[in-house]
Amino acid sequence: MNKYLKSFLQRGLVFGGFGPIVVGLVLFFIDLAGGAVVLSGSAMLLAVVSSYILAFIQAGASVFNQIEEWPLTKSLFCHFSLLFVAYSLTYVLNSWIPFEPMVLLIFCIIFVAVYFIIWITVYLLVRAHTKKLNARLT
Numbered sequence: 309m310n311k312y313l314k315s316f317l318q319r320g321l322v323f324g325g326f327g328p329i330v331v332g333l334v335l336f337f338i339d340l341a342g343g344a345v346v347l348s349g350s351a352m353l354l355a356v357v358s359s360y361i362l363a364f365i366q367a368g369a370s371v372f373n374q375i376e377e378w379p380l381t382k383s384l385f386c387h388f389s390l391l392f393v394a395y396s397l398t399y400v401l402n403s404w405i406p407f408e409p410m411v412l413l414i415f416c417i418i419f420v421a422v423y424f425i426i427w428i429t430v431y432l433l434v435r436a437h438t439k440k441l442n443a444r445l446t
Contacts, residue, residue: 312371312374312375315368315371315374316368316369316371317368319367319368319370319371320363320364320365320367320368321364322367323363323364323366323367324360324361324363324364324367325360325363326363327356327358327359327360327361327362327363327364328356328359328360330359330363331355331356331359335347351402354401354402355402358398358401358402359398361394361398362394362395362398365390365391365394366391366394369386369387369390369391370387372384372386372387372390373387384427388423391423392416392419392423395419396412396415396416396419399415400412
């Protein structure tokens with residue numbers, strides 16, 4: 309089996325369980341705040357399964373950054389595309405956002421902005437850390 313596929317699956321399996329925990333915590337805090345959450349069994353099952361799959365994909369997608377043969381733009385594009393599709397489908401299928409053009413546009417803008425803010429922050433931190441380590445070596 310391809311080492312990257314194996315790594316994707318391993319990471320997904322290790323961290324996938326955090327998705328349903330997050331759903332449970334969100335519902336718990338809504339309940340604590342006095343909000344009424346009424347979900348059918350099928351809606352709850354969909355939320356748990358889809359959040360597991362989303363966490364699985366989120367964790368596994370980090371493998372794209374470790375494929376040394378790929379240029380940075382290719383790994384960034386694959387990582388972004390996979391996460392964008394996974395989040396979009398999860399949010400729409402669970403009715404966490406309505407399937408309306410303006411809402412989807414706002415979701416897309418927010419997703420792109422947050423993704424690149426996080427990516428640039430991590431990139432700059434790793435670059436600074438690498439400079440420090442290289443300075444120690446010389």
